[in-house]
Amino acid sequence: MRLDDLPTPCLVLDRGILKRNIDTMARRLARHGVPLRPHMKTAKSIDVARLAIAGQPGGITVSTLAEAEYFASHGITDILYAVGITPQKLDRVARLNSAGAGVIVLTDDPDTAGAIAAHGRPPRALIEIDCGEGRGGVFPGDDLLLAIAARLGPCLAGVMTHAGHSYAGRSAKDMARIAEAERAGVVCAAGRLREAGHPGPIVSMGSSPTALHARHLDGVTEVRAGVYMLGDLFQAEIGTNDLDAIALTVLTSVIGRRPGRLLVDAGGLALSKDRSTADAPRDYGFGLVLDPAGRRSHGDAIVRRAYQEHGVVEADPGFPLDLPVGARLRIAPNHTCMTAAAHDRYFVVEGSDEIVAIWPRVNGW
């Protein structure tokens, strides 16, 4: 099967680029002697996970319990569910752990910590630390940290933070500064817990930009990152990946022609409505238009508008885009996590137009 045989729209994953991205991250972290717990929320695929954990301890991070169940069913047992847990979800975690998994949960709430400790089959838990993102987590110096630790008791497994605000950085220097604040915040929290007599072996930090740009990771026991595997236009804008290191594209067909633009069958569902690059130095609309081989033959043509099933491609005036209905294009996405989630599988290529594998994804909750 070749690219031309695929129904459109669909996801095309370049395994060569994927492997290079995974290798780059592994080498960067090896300099610091800190292992990776790859975040599978982007790829949601056991085939990608196997590549990402090669040479690492073997644990992963997930963003849904559906992912935890899927990866556990494929033999991965060390799983961090890195979204705040609710008491109601503990039974589902317990079923996985009773069947042999070791799902670790996350909280920043004393009452939830109490519910974890009181559960009939309590999981290990991390306390979420806010290192400046302002989303979830307690501040490292907040007494709430010690209160939660006390409620967790023997369930306490450590601390975790996520510098999601690194996405507001625009240079390697910005990222190094944010990475240091992330590291210092979570290490400080871990130190306060130890001083108070709470053991907590895991000190976990990470986001793709801070994982790549951190100058040192002293005191950190593991790094989490996910989007680096596939890359996207927004990550290119903030320096995580080069434009030619985007492993994921959406294959699409031309379905209409007008002067200076084309209609394609990749719209808001196939690409997502994510507009991350609207605030980046370069705004790519709903995606950058590539030729069927993934090359930039069409200059700066982008998907300017996205309806449910229609994308409107605006040509770069320097690169006329005179293609017939049925011609194929590939669209590099703004935000690969969001784009991939509308699709149930990857069509995998490596250096040619031959489909070398089909890898399923686990969507939903």
Place this chain on the structure above:
Amino acid sequence: MRLDDLPTPCLVLDRGILKRNIDTMARRLARHGVPLRPHMKTAKSIDVARLAIAGQPGGITVSTLAEAEYFASHGITDILYAVGITPQKLDRVARLNSAGAGVIVLTDDPDTAGAIAAHGRPPRALIEIDCGEGRGGVFPGDDLLLAIAARLGPCLAGVMTHAGHSYAGRSAKDMARIAEAERAGVVCAAGRLREAGHPGPIVSMGSSPTALHARHLDGVTEVRAGVYMLGDLFQAEIGTNDLDAIALTVLTSVIGRRPGRLLVDAGGLALSKDRSTADAPRDYGFGLVLDPAGRRSHGDAIVRRAYQEHGVVEADPGFPLDLPVGARLRIAPNHTCMTAAAHDRYFVVEGSDEIVAIWPRVNGW
């Protein structure tokens, strides 16, 4: 099973509201004596389709071939695939039609019209007319219309237009004006075809706003509309539905607390990144926060930010939102077509918190 038993995030569909919305549209169109070919791109559910076609001729509109295959497998045969066809997709249509369906395709391209007519099992086809939206279609007065008709030959089944630009309207008067331009455009195109000797019995127009607000539909043989069934915040802003006629919400759990805001487990995947209301009179962020019974107990609280799996709810200062982790909320969506697409089923309620049915959806392509 009750709402409290459901895993979050998930879709909750209120069947009572759904039925009222379907009834309202049917009564509006009955005034004009024009039947409805409901667009199933929003609901993507055979259970919803059965309600929507009751009392109508029985044909539907779809936006993907996956929908066409799904609805055909459930016994609906008269299916308009209302997105421009490519030559490569004709085999898939032919397989459906050989098995007993009557899938009608759409084109605005002479070469594609030629490919349709030359196919071994050619489907019937409509010519897409641009009535001012500026997306797909030929203008009613363009000679291209006659060229495409000539290429289609006996496959020509009529004309179709979609006033998607009605979404830029902000009043019933705007909508009535756009509806009349939509009607006049498609009726003019049909007349030109008849004058040139091309029979084309179908004269199809529609969007939810223009279907509701048209003053007359002379010359039109069918109306298409879809989002009116479920409704959403954007459609409320443009007058298609009242706020209390939104049948679809996302059930979510509180996963974190901070002063003045909550974290919930409905983020950009569960709600979509659609920001339609950003350009409406009232900007609802990523959705309006309702209580578990679907009431506006929290005033103007909205989901202000959406990460992949985290939503940040900003409280309305007049309505404190002091809820524990694990508490439930429901979120009314900006754009119901986009929000529903991340989920594989509806949990159906009707007048209480009891789940009276689970209805699957057909996603993907």
